[in-house]
Amino acid sequence: LCAEAPSPLGAAARHQGTARHRGTALRAGSVRLIQSRARGGMRRGDVSAGKLVRNGVDKKAVICIEGNIASGKTTCLEYFSKTSNIEVLTEPVAKWRNVRGHNPLGLMYQDPERWGITLQTYVQLTMLDRHLSSISAPVRMMERSLFSAKYIFVENLFRSGKMPEVDYAVLSEWFDWITTNISIPVDLIVYLQTSPQTCHDRLKQRCREEEKVIPLEYLESIHKLYEDWLIKRTYVSLPAPVLVIPADHDLQKMLHHYEENRDKILAASYL
Ligand SMILES: Nc1ncnc2c1ncn2[C@@H]1O[C@H](COP(=O)(O)OP(=O)(O)O)[C@@H](O)[C@H]1O
Numbered sequence: 453l454c455a456e457a458p459s460p461l462g463a464a465a466r467h468q469g470t471a472r473h474r475g476t477a478l479r480a481g482s483v484r485l486i487q488s489r490a491r492g493g494m495r496r497g498d499v500s501a502g503k504l505v506r507n508g509v510d511k512k513a514v515i516c517i518e519g520n521i522a523s524g525k526t527t528c529l530e531y532f533s534k535t536s537n538i539e540v541l542t543e544p545v546a547k548w549r550n551v552r553g554h555n556p557l558g559l560m561y562q563d564p565e566r567w568g569i570t571l572q573t574y575v576q577l578t579m580l581d582r583h584l585s586s587i588s589a590p591v592r593m594m595e596r597s598l599f600s601a602k603y604i605f606v607e608n609l610f611r612s613g614k615m616p617e618v619d620y621a622v623l624s625e626w627f628d629w630i631t632t633n634i635s636i637p638v639d640l641i642v643y644l645q646t647s648p649q650t651c652h653d654r655l656k657q658r659c660r661e662e663e664k665v666i667p668l669e670y671l672e673s674i675h676k677l678y679e680d681w682l683i684k685r686t687y688v689s690l691p692a693p694v695l696v697i698p699a700d701h702d703l704q705k706m707l708h709h710y711e712e713n714r715d716k717i718l719a720a721s722y723l
C-alpha cells in the first residue's frame with residue numbers, strides 16, 4: 453500500500469505551475485538581513501561576527517532533524533508539531549517536485565549526471581530560504597538543513613561519479629560563500645539513526661513516485677555519509693551538537709522515544 457499518492461505533477465502542482473508568472477514561490481519578504489557588527493548583537497559564541505544575520509535570531513532555538521531518506525523525520529516533526537511553542541518546518545519537497553511545472557527531483561533520479569546540479573542548486577536555495585525565514589515560536593524544529601544537503605547529497609552524487617567535477621566545484625563555491633557570509637544558526641542536530649534496510653522498507657511503503665528507482669545501495673551510501681559526519685566525525689565539522697535517537701523501532705516505540713528525549717531536545721532552547 454502506498455502511503456502517499458504517486459502524483460509528482462498532479463492537478464494542484466500543475467495549477468501552481470500556471471501561476472508562476474504571478475510571483476516567486478519563495479517568501480522573499482520574510483527575510484530581514486542585517487550586519488551583525490552594525491547592531492552589536494552577536495550570537496552566542498560570536499559565531500555570526502561579520503556575517504549577515506536574521507534580525508532577532510538570538511532568542512530562538514533551531515533544531516535540525518537529520519536522517520536517511522524515509523527514516524521517519526516527517527513523522528517525528530508531526531509528533532512535535534502538536535506541542536505549543538514549537539514551530540515545525542518540513543523539507544520543501546513539494547518545491548523540488550514542482551518548480552514552475554518542472555520536476556527536478558524526478559529528473560535527478562532519472563539522470564543524475566545531467567540533473568544532479570539542477571536539483572541540488574534548487575535544494576540549496578530552498579533550504580537557505582527555510583533557514584532565513586522568520587521564526588514564529590521560541591523553538592524551531594526543521595527537517596534537514598543546508599549542511600546535510602551539501603555534506604550528504606551533493607557529496608554522494610560526486611563521490612559516486614554521478615556529478616561532474618565542475619558541477620561539484622560550482623555548488624561548493626556557492627555553499628562556501630553562503631556559509632562564510634550568512635549566519636545559519638543551528639543549536640542541535642537530532643539524528644534519527646536507522647539501518648538502510650529499514651529506510652528501504654519505509655520508502656517502499658511511502659511510495660513516492662520519483663523514489664521508486666532508489667536501490668538499497670543508494671540508501672547505504674547516504675547512511676555511510678551520515679555516520680561519518682554525525683557519529684564517527686571523521687568527515688567535516690559539525691554545525692551543532694548531535695543527539696542520536698535509534699529509529700529502527702515501530703511507530704509506537706518511536707513516539708515513546710521522542711517523549712523520553714523531549715527534555716534533551718528542548719534543552720537546546722536554554723543553551
Ligand atoms: N517508526 C516507524 N515504523 C514504521 N513506519 C514508519 C515509522 N516512522 C515513519 N514510518 C513510515 O515510513 C514512511 C517514511 O516516513 P517519513 O516520516 O515520511 O520519513 P522521512 O520524512 O524521514 O522521509 C512513511 O510512510 C511513514 O508513515
Ligand SMILES: Cc1cn([C@H]2C[C@H](O)[C@@H](COP(=O)(O)O)O2)c(=O)[nH]c1=O
Binds near residue numbers: 600602
Ligand atoms: C536534502 C536532499 C534531498 N534529496 C532527496 C532525497 C529524497 O528523495 C527527497 C527527500 O525526502 P526525505 O524523505 O525527506 O528524505 O529528496 C536530494 O536528492 N538531495 C538533497 O539535497
